Amino acid sequence: MTAVVLDSVSMSFNPGTNREVNALDGIDLSIAEGEFVSLIGPSGCGKSTLLRLVANLVEPTEGRILVNGTSAEQARRDHTYGMAFQQAGLFDWRSVRRNVELPLELAGWDRGRRRERAEEMLALVKLDDFAEHMPWQLSGGMQQRVAIARALATRPPLLLMDEPFGALDEMTREHMQAELLRIREATGSTIVFVTHSIPEAVYLSDRVVVMSPRPGRITRIVDIALTGDRDDDTREDQAFFAGITEVRESLRAVEGYHSHGGVDDR
Amino acid sequence: MWGVAFVAAWESLVRGFDLKPYFLPAPTAIWSAFTDNVGLVRAAAFVSGGNALVGLLLGIGLGVAASFALMRSNLLNELVSPLAIALNAIPIIVLVAVFQNMFTSTSEVPRRLMVMLIVFFIVLVNVAKGLRQVSPIHLELMRSYAATPRSVLVKTRIPNAVPYLFTAVKIAAPTAVITAFVSEYFGGRQNGLGYFIPSNFANSKNAVAWAYVIGACLLGLTFYLVSVLLENITSNRRGRAPGGANT
Numbered sequence: 320m321t322a323v324v325l326d327s328v329s330m331s332f333n334p335g336t337n338r339e340v341n342a343l344d345g346i347d348l349s350i351a352e353g354e355f356v357s358l359i360g361p362s363g364c365g366k367s368t369l370l371r372l373v374a375n376l377v378e379p380t381e382g383r384i385l386v387n388g389t390s391a392e393q394a395r396r397d398h399t400y401g402m403a404f405q406q407a408g409l410f411d412w413r414s415v416r417r418n419v420e421l422p423l424e425l426a427g428w429d430r431g432r433r434r435e436r437a438e439e440m441l442a443l444v445k446l447d448d449f450a451e452h453m454p455w456q457l458s459g460g461m462q463q464r465v466a467i468a469r470a471l472a473t474r475p476p477l478l479l480m481d482e483p484f485g486a487l488d489e490m491t492r493e494h495m496q497a498e499l500l501r502i503r504e505a506t507g508s509t510i511v512f513v514t515h516s517i518p519e520a521v522y523l524s525d526r527v528v529v530m531s532p533r534p535g536r537i538t539r540i541v542d543i544a545l546t547g548d549r550d551d552d553t554r555e556d557q558a559f560f561a562g563i564t565e566v567r568e569s570l571r572a573v574e575g576y577h578s579h580g581g582v583d584d585r
Numbered sequence: 586m587w588g589v590a591f592v593a594a595w596e597s598l599v600r601g602f603d604l605k606p607y608f609l610p611a612p613t614a615i616w617s618a619f620t621d622n623v624g625l626v627r628a629a630a631f632v633s634g635g636n637a638l639v640g641l642l643l644g645i646g647l648g649v650a651a652s653f654a655l656m657r658s659n660l661l662n663e664l665v666s667p668l669a670i671a672l673n674a675i676p677i678i679v680l681v682a683v684f685q686n687m688f689t690s691t692s693e694v695p696r697r698l699m700v701m702l703i704v705f706f707i708v709l710v711n712v713a714k715g716l717r718q719v720s721p722i723h724l725e726l727m728r729s730y731a732a733t734p735r736s737v738l739v740k741t742r743i744p745n746a747v748p749y750l751f752t753a754v755k756i757a758a759p760t761a762v763i764t765a766f767v768s769e770y771f772g773g774r775q776n777g778l779g780y781f782i783p784s785n786f787a788n789s790k791n792a793v794a795w796a797y798v799i800g801a802c803l804l805g806l807t808f809y810l811v812s813v814l815l816e817n818i819t820s821n822r823r824g825r826a827p828g829g830a831n832t
Contacts, residue, residue, distance in 0.1 A: 376728055376729065408720065413744075421730070425727075425731070
């Protein structure tokens with residue numbers, strides 16, 4: 320079964336008015352179960368909008384979206400995806416553990432099972448010692464790990480991530496990338512990942528979807544052929560550099576890449 | 586430190602220039618008036634404090650209730666919010682004269698109504714803000730969990746508004762005391778600090794009037810400290826408190 324299918328999806332904001340913005344146009348994309356796909360492109364190319372369409376946070380103007388074999392809306396109601404944003408977005412009046420429990424509360428789990436699962440998820444992101452801390456007592460990277468634990472709490476088959484490491488410093492970021500791959504290994508989740516960073520996309524992904532702005536379109540899909548386990552050595556691998564070059568050249572071909580400069584080369 | 590220096594300077598000023606008690610009594614004279622009349626001052630403070638407390642609690646209750654109504658209705662919000670802000674520019678304290686006229690002159694109700702009204706708007710503006718100004722990420726998360734409107738209210742909006750409520754109470758508590766004093770000054774029963782301070786000045790019993798001023802300061806301070814204490818209990822756990830708006 321394919322995890323996500325987008326079938327000629329278009330999305331306009333304020334349709335029919337003079338403030339109409341054509342955010343996405345004729346998007347066809349299918350993502351296999353267990354696949355790691357990154358969306359990359361300059362600012363305004365609609366990559367976040369695309370993710371929010373899959374999450375059913377917004378509705379498409381045209382086209383059809385299937386998530387885990389059902390409509391995007393049904394997938395949202397069934398809690399079959401988890402989501403993480405650039406800001407951790409933790410509830411500052413809840414302890415770390417109770418933040419992770421939140422999606423379980425809304426899915427109707429009882430207290431004992433919630434607690435057990437939350438502790439399991441915090442162990443997965445290596446924060447089991449911080450369960451009773453309050454979010455403000457944690458560093459940015461730790462908060463983001465709590466957000467990932469929260470997104471994974473219901474064990475959704477699909478994880479949607481919108482620049483989750485965008486606000487972190489470079490060292491923390493590389494560490495978090497390695498952690499994410501380890502978590503993916505443990506859970507087998509399909510991951511759709513929006514990023515501005517070419518190396519991040521190449522390091523993490525099976526496929527990198529390159530997008531262009533106004534209207535948002537998919538210009539190219541780059542297959543990343545990294546062999547073996549992805550670890551720190553991968554970052555110095557020839558295939559890694561080849562992947563970066565290929566994504567960068569695809570982005571250069573995108574009209575407006577230079578003038579917008581929305582992609583960084585880190 | 587500064588307080589001690591100030592009182593010392595005051596004392597020496599009164600003695601050095603031989604200021605007459607009807608102009609400015611010395612701190613020592615005020616203190617002895619205070620200790621001589623401590624029972625009377627306490628009784629008056631209880632009357633004023635009672636007025637302030639009853640009005641404060643009613644105002645908080647009504648303000649919280651109204652802020653929920655405001656959150657649910659955009660129309661209501663657009664009607665009431667500018668009004669609440671415009672009231673800043675109007676000395677609504679004069680309404681106490683209207684209330685005095687409505688009730689018998691032996692009633693405490695007009696003063697309590699006045700306190701309630703002023704507290705009401707402070708609480709309304711702040712709590713409505715807390716209920717509305719929820720982080721967009723929290724709202725998107727709740728949508729991604731397919732949360733019902735009720736869950737969004739209980740798990741997101743209300744907890745978000747709690748520190749706003751405490752901030753409002755911190756602003757409203759001293760204001761309630763001041764409003765009670767001023768309302769008492771406007772007439773009616775002659776039993777509160779707001780009556781005894783001006784009446785003793787009028788009778789040239791300045792030291793006694795100042796003793797009541799001490800009582801008024803202590804009362805205001807008590808209300809403020811209790812509200813700060815309440816606020817600290819929540820904000821310590823959260824690590825921050827939002828800034829509040831004065832009506």
